[in-house]
Amino acid sequence: MRKFIIFNPKIIMDDWGNVLKFGKDRSSAAEYKNNLLKKAILSYLTTHEEATIADLSNELTWSVPTVTKLIQELKEEGYLTDLGKLETAGGRRPNVFGLAADAFYFLGVDIRRRRLEFVLLDFKGYILHKKQEVPFVLENTPEALEQVCQETEKFISEIGMNRKEIIGIGFSLTGRVDSNSGYSYTYFNFNEIPLTEVLQQRLGIRAYIENDSRAMMYAEKTAGVVKEEKNVIFLNIGRGVGVGILIDNKLYSGKTGFAGEFGHIPLFPNEILCSCGKKGCLETEASGLALEKMFVEHMKAGEISVLSKQWKKGKEILLYDIIQAAHNDDMLAISLISEIAEKLGRGVGILINLLNPELIVIGGTLSLVGDYFMLPLKTAINKYALSLISKDTCFKISKLGDNASVLGVAMLIRAKIMNIL
Ligand SMILES: [Zn+2]
Structure with a gap:
C-alpha cells in the first residue's frame, strides 16, 4: 500500500501523491525525515535509470542497512522495481533497482x-x-x-x-x-x-x-540534440523570437523569469511598433510575424508568388504557407526568408559575443525552412560576431521540431x- 511521500516539503499530498494542501507538513519528524531520504533515492534514480544498493550507499553516503530498508519500503509502496541481478564477471551479483514506470x-x-x-x-x-x-x-x-x-x-x-x-x-x-x-x-x-x-x-x-x-x-537538453554541452542557447524562431538559455547545465531565467526576451532587443532604427509597445525591436524586422507582413507588402507592390492566388482570394498568408512556398522554390519566399535570416544573424552575433555559448540550437517554426534560412543566418553571424568567440560555437537544428x-x-x-x- 502506498503511503504519502513528500515530493516538496511545502506540499502535502494524499496517499496517491495528489496535492491536498499547500503549507506546513503535518507528519511526524521521523516520518518526515524518512520521506526525505526516500525522495533522495527517487531523485537519484530519476537521473541514473538504475542503481544497486551499493551505488546508492556510496552516492548518498548512507549505511547499507539504511538504504536496504528504504529500498524495501519504496518497493512495497510501488515506487521502485527490482530489475533483477546485475551481470558481473564473478562473485556476488547484486540486485539492480529502477523507478516503477506506473507509480505516477x-x-x-x-x-x-x-x-x-x-x-x-x-x-x-x-x-x-x-x-x-x-x-x-x-x-x-x-x-x-x-x-x-x-x-x-x-x-x-x-x-x-x-x-x-x-x-x-x-x-x-x-x-x-x-x-x-x-x-x-x-x-x-x-x-x-x-x-x-x-x-x-x-x-x-x-x-x-x-x-x-x-x-x-529543456527538451533539447533531456531528449534532443544537446549532448555534453553545458552552455547552450536555444533559438525559438516562430512568429515571435525568444531564446532559452542553459548556463553551466542549468536553465537561466533571470531574477523574475524575464531572461531570454531576445525579440525585444531594440536593434533597428525604424518606426515599426512592436507587440511589446516599443519601436524598433528585433522582432519587428526579423521574425515570422515580420516575414508575414513583408510578404503581403511585396504582393501588394505587384510581385508574383505561388501564394498570389490564395492572397487575391482574401485568404490570410501565414508563416507555414510561406515556408511551404519556399520548399516549392518560390523566389519571393526564398528572398524574404534570406533577408529575415540576415537580420536575425545580427542579433545572434550579439548573443554569441555576450555569452560565448558552445552550442546554438535553432528551433521554432522558421527552422523548418532548412538551408534557405540557415545559410544566410550563418553568413550574418560570421559577419557580426567576433570571430575569436564565434569559432567556438557549433550550430545544430532541433530534431524535436514542434514537439519540443x-x-x-x-x-x-x-x-x-x-x-x-
Ligand atoms: Zn518588442
Whole structure:
C-alpha cells in the first residue's frame, strides 16, 4: 500500500501523491525525515535509470542497512522495481533497482497561439500518450483559460487515466513567465493570485508554468540534440523570437523569469511598433510575424508568388504557407526568408559575443525552412560576431521540431517534483 511521500516539503499530498494542501507538513519528524531520504533515492534514480544498493550507499553516503530498508519500503509502496541481478564477471551479483514506470504520471500542456498539444509521461519519463493539433485561439481572457482547463480534463479522460495518479501538470506558454512565483505576465494575467494556483484549484493537480522557449531548451537538453554541452542557447524562431538559455547545465531565467526576451532587443532604427509597445525591436524586422507582413507588402507592390492566388482570394498568408512556398522554390519566399535570416544573424552575433555559448540550437517554426534560412543566418553571424568567440560555437537544428515545448514542460514538472532541477 502506498503511503504519502513528500515530493516538496511545502506540499502535502494524499496517499496517491495528489496535492491536498499547500503549507506546513503535518507528519511526524521521523516520518518526515524518512520521506526525505526516500525522495533522495527517487531523485537519484530519476537521473541514473538504475542503481544497486551499493551505488546508492556510496552516492548518498548512507549505511547499507539504511538504504536496504528504504529500498524495501519504496518497493512495497510501488515506487521502485527490482530489475533483477546485475551481470558481473564473478562473485556476488547484486540486485539492480529502477523507478516503477506506473507509480505516477506527469502531464505536459503546450498552449500555442492557434492550438493546444498534450503529452503524458510515466514516472521514468517516457511518453505514454500524446494528442496534437487541438484547435484553440490564444487570447488573454478567462474563457480561453477555461478552454485550456476543459481540454486538459478531456485529454485525461480520453486516455482513461485516474487523475489522482497524475502528480503534476506543466504548462508551456509564450510571453513572460516567472516559473518560480507561478505568475504569467503576458497571457492569463487577470487574477491576483499566481496562474499556477488558479490552475491547481481548477484541476486539483499540482501545476507549473514555463516560458515556451525555456521549455524547448529543456527538451533539447533531456531528449534532443544537446549532448555534453553545458552552455547552450536555444533559438525559438516562430512568429515571435525568444531564446532559452542553459548556463553551466542549468536553465537561466533571470531574477523574475524575464531572461531570454531576445525579440525585444531594440536593434533597428525604424518606426515599426512592436507587440511589446516599443519601436524598433528585433522582432519587428526579423521574425515570422515580420516575414508575414513583408510578404503581403511585396504582393501588394505587384510581385508574383505561388501564394498570389490564395492572397487575391482574401485568404490570410501565414508563416507555414510561406515556408511551404519556399520548399516549392518560390523566389519571393526564398528572398524574404534570406533577408529575415540576415537580420536575425545580427542579433545572434550579439548573443554569441555576450555569452560565448558552445552550442546554438535553432528551433521554432522558421527552422523548418532548412538551408534557405540557415545559410544566410550563418553568413550574418560570421559577419557580426567576433570571430575569436564565434569559432567556438557549433550550430545544430532541433530534431524535436514542434514537439519540443510540450515535451520540455512535461519533463520540467517531472524534474521539479523529483527535485532534480
Ligand atoms: Zn518588442
